[in-house]
Amino acid sequence: MTSGTSPDRAAPAESADAAPRGAAPAGARTVDRGRGPLLVSLSIVGVLVLAVVLIAVVGRHSGDRGADRAGPRRTVAVHLVDMDIVPATIGVPRGTRLTLQVTNTGAVRHDLAFPHGPATRMLNPGSSQLLDLGTVTAGETGWCTVPGHKQAGMTLTIQVSGQPATAAHDATIDPDAVPARGFRARPATLPPAGPRVHRVTLHVRDRTLTVAPGVTQRMWTFGGTVPGPTLHGRVGDTFVVTLVNDAGMGHSIDFHASSVAPDRVMRTIGPGQRLVYRFTARHASAFLYHCATAPMIEHLGNGMYGAVVIDAPDLRPVAAEYVLVGSELYLGPEGGTGDATKMRRGTPDAVVFNGYYDQYRHAPLTVKRQGRVRIWVVDAGLTRPIDFHVVGAPFDTVFSDGGYLVRPGDRSRGAAQVLALQPGQGGFVEFTPAGPGHYPFLSHLMIDADRGATGTLIVTR
Ligand SMILES: [Cu+2]
Structure with a gap:
């Protein structure tokens, strides 16, 4: 192979050698400086031979880390x-x-x-x-x-070099830090289903949000929060959503709950523009909605997602009903937008429920009296499955991405340990806690539980 012998063949994206392409003049100057008294006795041809050899050596080094020390x-x-x-x-x-x-x-x-x-x-x-x-x-x-x-x-x-790779640049989360006084968790209670026609206005705006104790990020939001507001209805309900772009770049919205031709309603609108997205919910589940403007990985990675909960027609009343949207944080500088390189590498700093690190460990969910609990879960991604588990409470009911996996009264007497969701999926679980106590919940993918996907459900007497 000759790839190491010519400066022109160095990796095109990042050449460690002198001028881009045709680097011979710089190489020749190096030769001139280095030849010293040796050249006195050499012919012009000899100089050229030496130059070719030295260029070859420089070129070989340009492909490895040696160039970082040798080539300024x-x-x-x-x-x-x-x-x-x-x-x-x-x-x-x-x-x-x-x-x-x-x-x-x-x-x-x-x-x-x-x-x-x-x-x-x-x-x-x-x-x-x-x-x-x-x-x-x-x-x-x-x-x-x-x-x-x-x-x-x-x-x-x-x-x-000598500076840390990212610490000087990106915000970091201290897993032992606690929220400031007055911290209020995002309410996780499912809002009422409301009327059969849901008129909603969603303003897209950039907002600086606290995502972990002492850590803020400039998020791209639907309605000023991450996740955006939860919409709740029944099969057959109509949603008339007005999207208003109050931000500085183009955005859009894609409701997974809608059966529509995407062309018009999911189009990108520029700053100051608005559109009306109308759909009828034909199916039950916990659906994701998200911005669909390119690059989508950054629009979701910076916070543009939320949940639409459409009740299954056979749901029974429960004592408590919650919604958790699982998502990932790719921290940029403190107060800045997310790190797009980390997004593309799929290396989140945190995996969180409803937008905040260990949110419901700091401010637990509660069930005021012992009774049945239903928890809706949506995985907004970008990359992590959510493996939703409640310690001490096997699920006698699991509805996963459009259908029941486990139901009470089944002759199998089965129960589920987790609701496993991929990005873009949702569902719910039901269970009856055995008695008063503190029931931790988490994504049972331990790497994610370890980076923010935990909470506590307190069952009181
Ligand atoms: Cu967007």
Whole structure:
């Protein structure tokens, strides 16, 4: 293989060598400086041979980490995608002479500017520009200056080696921290089903929300909360939802409960626009709704989801009825939007019920008298299954994504330990607690219970 012998064959996305392509002049200069008295006795041909050998050595090193120590010049390809910069982070050794080959691969105009450094011109889709950052001695973050794009996640962080990979940048959750005084959990009680025609207005707006003790994030919301409000009705009910976009970028909504042609009602509307999404609920379940604007992974990852609960016609009254939406947190900087790179890697910082780390462990759900409990669960994703379990309370009823898996009175006398849901699924469980006490609930995927997917149900006398 000859791939290591030419600078031109270094990885195209991140070349560790000098100028992009045609690096021979820089390599030749290196040769000139290094030849010293040796060259006195060499012919021109000899110089060229030596140059080729040295270029080959430099090129070989450009493909491995040795270049980070040996080569202080580096050119990195950077893509401005719509509402994202790829890569979002570039790590270099201190003292690197860094050049960015910035290309707008999105559909709208973007630029890249550093607060104490250079900036590209406003780049049309498809165009690119070399951006010389000079010799990098400290980390810094640049962004797209188009209004709203930085908030949407278009940032690029230069990290200088010796600094921690992400700690200097992203917020972190302290699992032992407790909420501030006056903390109020999101009410988990299922709202009443209301009239047969549900008129709902959902304002899309960016809001800074507390997602764990001492940690805030700039979330993209339906109605100002994450998850968005829970809608509740019966089979046959009509929902007339007015979506109003009060945010700075395009958004949309997709109701899994609706049987509709998506084209019109699920279209993206721009800032200041509104649409009316009308549907009749034909089926029972706990359905997800979410923003369906690209890149969906970021619109969901930043909080744009909620639940629509459509009662099965045969439901019996219960003593307590709750809704839990499971979702993931991909923390960006404190007070900033989520980290799109973590979203794409599927590495959440937390898995939570109703938008907050260990929310109902801090503020338990209660059943005032011993009686039957129904808990609706929706998995909003992005990537984690929810393996819903209540300690000490096997489920005699499980309704999973549209049908009963377990029902009381079944001759099998079976019961379920968990309600297992994939992203985009929902259902409910029922059980009668054995007596007063504290019943922990969790996602039984322990890695997720360990990162925020827990709570407590208190059964009082
Ligand atoms: Cu959106």
